[in-house]
Amino acid sequence: MKEWMKNVRTVEPYVPGEQPKDANVIKLNTNENPYPPSDKVLNAKLDLEKLRIYPDPEVSALVEELAKYHGLNNDQVFVGVGSDDVLAMAFLTFFNSEKPIFFPDITYSFYDVWADLYRIPYVTKALDDGFNIKPEDYKEANGGVVFPNPNAPTCVYLPIDKVREILDNNRDVVVIVDEAYVDYAPESALSLIDEYDNLLVVRTFSKSRSMAGMRIGYAMGNPELIKALNAVKFSFNSYTMNYSSIVLGVESVRDDAYFKEMIQKVKNTREWFCKELTRLGFSYPETHTNFVFASHKSVPAKAIFEAAKENHIYVRYFNKPRIDNYLRITIGTDEQMKTLVEFLEKFIDNYS
Amino acid sequence: MKEWMKNVRTVEPYVPGEQPKDANVIKLNTNENPYPPSDKVLNAKLDLEKLRIYPDPEVSALVEELAKYHGLNNDQVFVGVGSDDVLAMAFLTFFNSEKPIFFPDITYSFYDVWADLYRIPYVTKALDDGFNIKPEDYKEANGGVVFPNPNAPTCVYLPIDKVREILDNNRDVVVIVDEAYVDYAPESALSLIDEYDNLLVVRTFSKSRSMAGMRIGYAMGNPELIKALNAVKFSFNSYTMNYSSIVLGVESVRDDAYFKEMIQKVKNTREWFCKELTRLGFSYPETHTNFVFASHKSVPAKAIFEAAKENHIYVRYFNKPRIDNYLRITIGTDEQMKTLVEFLEKFIDNYS
Numbered sequence A, B: 001m002k003e004w005m006k007n008v009r010t011v012e013p014y015v016p017g018e019q020p021k022d023a024n025v026i027k028l029n030t031n032e033n034p035y036p037p038s039d040k041v042l043n044a045k046l047d048l049e050k051l052r053i054y055p056d057p058e059v060s061a062l063v064e065e066l067a068k069y070h071g072l073n074n075d076q077v078f079v080g081v082g083s084d085d086v087l088a089m090a091f092l093t094f095f096n097s098e099k100p101i102f103f104p105d106i107t108y109s110f111y112d113v114w115a116d117l118y119r120i121p122y123v124t125k126a127l128d129d130g131f132n133i134k135p136e137d138y139k140e141a142n143g144g145v146v147f148p149n150p151n152a153p154t155c156v157y158l159p160i161d162k163v164r165e166i167l168d169n170n171r172d173v174v175v176i177v178d179e180a181y182v183d184y185a186p187e188s189a190l191s192l193i194d195e196y197d198n199l200l201v202v203r204t205f206s207k208s209r210s211m212a213g214m215r216i217g218y219a220m221g222n223p224e225l226i227k228a229l230n231a232v233k234f235s236f237n238s239y240t241m242n243y244s245s246i247v248l249g250v251e252s253v254r255d256d257a258y259f260k261e262m263i264q265k266v267k268n269t270r271e272w273f274c275k276e277l278t279r280l281g282f283s284y285p286e287t288h289t290n291f292v293f294a295s296h297k298s299v300p301a302k303a304i305f306e307a308a309k310e311n312h313i314y315v316r317y318f319n320k321p322r323i324d325n326y327l328r329i330t331i332g333t334d335e336q337m338k339t340l341v342e343f344l345e346k347f348i349d350n351y352s
Helices: A003-007 A048-052 A060-070 A082-094 A111-117 A160-168 A223-233 A243-254 A256-279 A301-310 A334-350 B003-007 B048-052 B060-070 B082-094 B111-117 B160-168 B223-233 B243-254 B256-279 B301-310 B334-350
Strands: A077-080 A101-104 A122-125 A144-148 A175-178 A199-204 A217-220 A291-296 A327-330 B077-080 B101-104 B122-125 B145-148 B175-178 B199-204 B217-220 B291-296 B327-330
Touching: A060 A077, A060 A217, A060 A243, A077 A082, A077 A223, A082 A111, A082 A144, A082 A175, A082 A199, A082 A217, A082 A223, A101 A111, A111 A122, A160 A175, A217 A223, A243 A256, A256 A291, A256 A334, A291 A301, A301 A327, A301 A334, B060 B077, B060 B217, B060 B243, B077 B082, B077 B223, B082 B111, B082 B175, B082 B199, B082 B217, B082 B223, B101 B111, B111 B122, B160 B175, B217 B223, B243 B256, B256 B291, B256 B334, B291 B301, B301 B327, B301 B334
Parallel strands: A101 A122, A101 A144, A144 A175, A175 A199, B101 B122, B101 B145, B145 B175, B175 B199
Antiparallel strands: A077 A217, A199 A217, A291 A327, B077 B217, B199 B217, B291 B327
16 A cells, blocks of 8 residues: 555545436436426526626525525524535534434435544434334434434434424434425424524425535524534635525525425325325335335335336435335326336236 | 533634625735636526436536546546635545644645644644745655645745655655646646656636636546545535536636636736836735735835725735735736726825
8 A cells, every 4th residue: 555545534435326327217316306496597697707706605695595585594594515515514513522423223324424534423223113213212422413304215204393302302412403305294393493502404405496406505503503514614615605506596595486386296296106106015104205215015126126227217225224125216207207107017017 | 601512613714805795896805817707608508407406426527528638537637616625625535644734834824724624733834035835844754745836825836846856755645736826827736647646736717717606626636546535525425516517617628718818818917017016116926826925115015905995906915924014916907907006006105
């Protein structure tokens, strides 16, 4: 080994879902929205001459728009390059205890990657057999808590009274609730940020807002949390949000009618698709996200995953303990889901 | 202090130059390009419907374009959200020794911020009285070396044989040459990356490419360095470069004629402006950047800085040891520089 390589940080990186370059595949593997962003976004005027100057380092326009939308003050909102950026910054900012942080054993697979990257000790807490988070597991002393709600890739929602139970038992550490999918779920933890000054709620524009390609995420919490996050952000990169993210992000927030309409459309498709899955012999926890986490009674998930891919339908398969017989299937358009159902029907029938 | 605040990472963030919201100021304080990006960028077709899907996590289109432009292989190029993002990732990836890293005492003021953020020990090495880096200071055992060439805010260029001297004395650590301003200078260290597998050369689109608002930076080095950087990047955020950065970045690289023309324009203005500065009683090291670092024989820099600002001309002033009587002045258009010269002439005449 070369001498200089001894000081290289060695990490096991997160592996994102495949992004096939063939535009003809039915892409149900990374929980993107099947519908385009709002017309306000599509028709926004970008003045590219402005690219010669730096963007606003405070990202004021977007922070103000989001604060207004959620009924918060500007100093309660932090924005970043997708919720991954926001979460990575939050790990670096808040998880500096020698005690381990806690998160579920089956959850967003970036959490252990960030913990390893920043050398943060962690302990995972097993979900129950129905893939529910057990609040009683989060009572011991720890260095912080993070979980998605609804959880991914399990699609299971933790009712707000149980989120509150976790918060009540963790007043001395920062608790991060990662709400990437909350727009498809009954209730957000946002209503609790005034009551719990150690609660950070994280959101993304990549799912319900149809803007994965723009990389926008944000966090909401009390001003002290946001101030600490901003100090770390300004110690990393002053200008993370580029000109187009700021302009287009603002336009997205301004079209609430379209936003809600597209959420409802996905929910309607989800309802139909879940019934079809039942009919085909799949079981799945109740989903409160834009995807389903499903297992077939007789056909192995891996076989379905591979055959679907051969048929140009991409879903997500995790070769991991407890979930290696499940598929994570994004809710696409009605047409896409019909094509998938037809494929599944045929494949399951012929599988021996 | 609240209990949860005890685990918050406390940092002293980098303070970027002011970004005044008033468009009528003459903005010579953050080394932006006075000219817009290439017409190829301005006329690029952005298909915003594509925002619903994630961007290419490998950023292949931009990596390939840059590799082709510089005559490298794709595995020798890493891209990020501005060179700050690239440098921050490089600090985290390569500077993990218990020995201190070395950088100049007067240099880009983000280096000590990143070192503090990541708890990397560091030692600064004093520039000589002409603000030159002294290669002999970089011979002792260390955990890595980083310096800008040309240096900022001093505008001084280190000839390539001296860069080589530093490299020859540092074969066992990673050496980062931060070439944000190299397009205005005689020679890049890029020609040395085949010879020195521990050399990382970092560039930005924010200065000579007129794209500060888009946040694009990149690093070039041998494939092992790039692979390590990518592993850390994929452990932080899979999708850092958004759709518009990728599309517009590629277009910029494709218009080399315009790029070179704008560099020459800035150099011509610089030549004229430097003569005017001499005439007005300023001294300054020879500049190989798009800015000048100047000190007046009798009028304090701070007084000029404040009066200029009152007159809607923004330059940069650093209240720091050794440089607190200097102004860093970006080269703007001929017209902007004439307005500045007229202001300076009057202000200096009337200063008592």
